[in-house]
Amino acid sequence: MKRIAVTFFALVLCGAAAVALAAGDAAKGADLAKGCACHKSKGDLDGQDAAALLKKMEAYKAGQGENKAMIAIMKKHSDENMADLAAYYASLPKK
Incomplete structure (x- = not known):
């Protein structure tokens, strides 16, 4: 039982780390967004x-969607x- 609890805890920590890494850096994103005149x-x-938003961007990167730009x-x-x-x-903030 103890082994199951330790394994579960390790999986939870790994999942949390993955989410934190996937979260992105808003400050770096602000620099990248300077070229996004339409959305700005x-x-x-x-x-x-x-x-x-990330899911939409990944779909575009995969060539999905009608917006060729x-x-x-x-x-x-x-x-x-x-x-x-x-x-x-x-x-x-939402406009």
Whole structure:
């Protein structure tokens, strides 16, 4: 029983670490977002859920969706950059 508890605890810690790493750095995302003129002027991403934003960006990077410009833009970004951008936009107050 003790071994099961230790294993469960280790898995929980690993999961928490993975979530923390996937969270992204909002400050780095702010620098990356300087080139996002459309979203900056609209404010349409401000305050949205970071996980949902990251999922959308990953879909664009995979070539999914109808917005060819976003597909091209996201293909140039690393997974870390996309996590940073998602963290940045999620940190902004909704307009």
